Amino acid sequence: MAPSTRTLAAAALLILSQTLPSSAAGTVDVCLQIQDAISSASAVYFPGDLLGNYAADLSHWASSSSQLAACSVEPGTADDVAAIIKILGSTNTSFAVKGGGHxxxxxxxxxxxxxxxxxxxxxxxxxxxxxxxxxxxxxxxxSVYEALEPFGVNVVGGRVSGVGVAGFTLGGGYSWKTNQFGLTVDSVTEFQLVKPNGDIVTVTPTSEPDLFFGLTGGGNNFGIVTQFTLKTHPQGQVWGGLILYTEDQLPAVSDAIAAFANNVTDPKAAIIPAINFLLGAQTRVSHLMFYDGPTPPSGIFDDFLAIPALLTDVSTRSFLSLVQAAPSNVTTGDRGFFHTVSLVEYTPNIISAIINETKFWGSALTLAGATFISYDIEPFLPTLYTHGAPGVTTAYPPSRTTPGAIPLNLYFAWALPTSDSIIHDALVASAQQLTSVAQGEGQDLSELGLYTNYALYDTPLERIYGANLPRLRQIKASVDPEGVMGLAGGWKF
Structure with missing residues (x-):
């Protein structure tokens, strides 16, 4: 008689037990319980999986974000998610939920x-x-943009290729469309949620207002979201793409960034200039431009277009084409951390300080194996938080009565696990330096929450959620009194 799937799975784990952490190897019984409980729409994979599903399920954009699990589970229905979460809760088993893995x-x-x-x-x-x-x-x-393109509509979503829907949305979501329509959480009309007790619910601002509030920026504290419903907007062709500048053009690029950030008020226009230091090379600028229409009005991007460029990929194109001109996986496979600073505005002095930080840490971290140092400048209009539905508040941002927090993304990549703490400390030091520069100019950053999807893993929750944190903790205690979601990682209330 052929061996059962249970026997094969146990054998696979036994063979690989020397490479698995002991905590993972001890979870095999829970994996097998899940395998017995789910329908044919779902599947469980174990180390040694010949089809490669296990490795793909564990894979993340940054290798430092991956761990070796006892098994991977691909649920295919909300009912199966409910069965899985009930088993995990009853057995007190650690778990993780991965969307895009970014x-x-x-x-x-x-x-x-x-x-x-x-x-x-x-x-x-x-x-x-x-x-x-x-x-x-x-x-x-x-994939979302590709599916919606035939209908001539779009949603407020990610700006570069390869970013997952789930974490991006549950963390807030800054978009090319944010100046027009707000954050992604401002476009959500309902969530399908599997609660920690296994209940499957549709959460709207009227059906469960507290839970809706918690999900709009509160991450994975309240259960497992299986689908979002978002408002759509008409979408035609857009203009923009990528320009690469060499270090000798930094003064002109810096002036153009400052002029755009402080003078352009057209909500259809946006930029992301990234100041990069790559593999010990000269500092370069990877500059993204976007206009939500086939042709931008004259004057908006002229300063950038007049600067001699190493490479230019700018045209009238589909929204999907523009997004895919900027892959987020340039350094896939490296270790990587993000961190962030929230600003009131990008001034010439702050832009200069960002360039200095890029050069300093690019050189200083060479011996630590740094492969890529990047500071992404993301100017938005101060009205970016005014687009939510009347009377509907969100977990992030922590305040909508102050000017919108304008994020700066710090991204450091490196090769060796032994350098993790060095990179962490460098990111903290750099963010503090840039915060000090902004405060020295008189910017009041006290109520500007740090963006959830950029903040480094040990950032205090108060710096992200501010005055919303007590309410979020109350909602968490009500929805998840047994602490099931505490068995997973993320920002925990």
Whole structure:
């Protein structure tokens, strides 16, 4: 008689037990319980999986965000998610939930226990009557834009290729469309949520206002989201793309960034200039431009276009084409951390300080194996927080009565695990230096929350959620009294 799947799985774990952490190897019984409980729409994979699903399920954009799990689970229905979460809670088993796998915080969507990967939640359904799209949490934004393109509509989503829908949305979501329509959480009309007790609910601002508030920026504290419903907006061709500048053009680029950040008020226009230091080479600028229309008005981007460039890929194109001109996976496989500073505005002095930080840390971290140092400048209009539905508040940002927090993304990549703490400390020091520069100019940053999807893993929750934190903790205690979601990583209330 052929050996059972249970026997084969146990044998595979036994063979690989020397490479698995002991905590992961001890979770095999829970994996097998899950395998017995789920339907044929779902699957469990173990180390040694010949099809490669296990490795793919564990893989993250930054290698430092991956861990070796006892098994991976790909649920295919909300009912199966409910069965899985009830088993994990009853057995007190650590787990993780991965959408696109783009987090740079270790352990936020990985585990040595049970890895849940949402890849089978891959549907995109457009409802013309309600002008909404329902989107599965296993997708990256590229797939969403591709599915909606034939309908001539779009949603407020990620700006570069390869970013996952789930973490991006549950963390807030800054978009090319944010100046027009707000953050991604401002476009959410409902969540399908599997609560920690296994209940499957549709969460709207009226059905469960507290829980809706918690999910709009509060991460994975309240259960497992299987799909989002977002407002759509008409989408035609856009203009923009990527320009690369060499170090000798930094003064002109810096002037152009400052002029754009402080003078351009057209909500359809946006830029992301990234000041980069790569493999000990000269500092370069990878500059993204966007206009939500086939042709931008004259004057908006003229300063950038007049600067001699190493490479130019700018044209009238589809929204998807523009997003894919900027892959987020340039350094895939390296270790990587993000961190952030929230600003009131980008002044010439701050832009100069960012360039100095790039050069300083690019050189200082060479011996630590740094492969890529990047500071992404992301100017937005001060009205970016004014687009939410009347009377609907969100977990992030912590305040909508102050000017919108304008984020700066710090991204350091490196090769060796032995340098993790060095890179961490460098990011903290650099963020503090730039915060001090802004405060020295008189910018009041006290109520500007740090962006959840950029903040380094040990950032105090008060710096992200501010005055919203007590309410979020109350909601968490009400929805998850047994602390099931505390078995997973992420920002924990």
């Amino acid at each position: 987090t740079a915080n270790p352990g936020f969507s990985s585990t040595t226990g049970v890895q849940i990967t949402m890849t089978r939640f891959s549907g995109v359904t457009y409802d013309a009557a309600s002008e909404t799209a329902t989107i599965g949490t296993g997708l990256v934004w590229d």
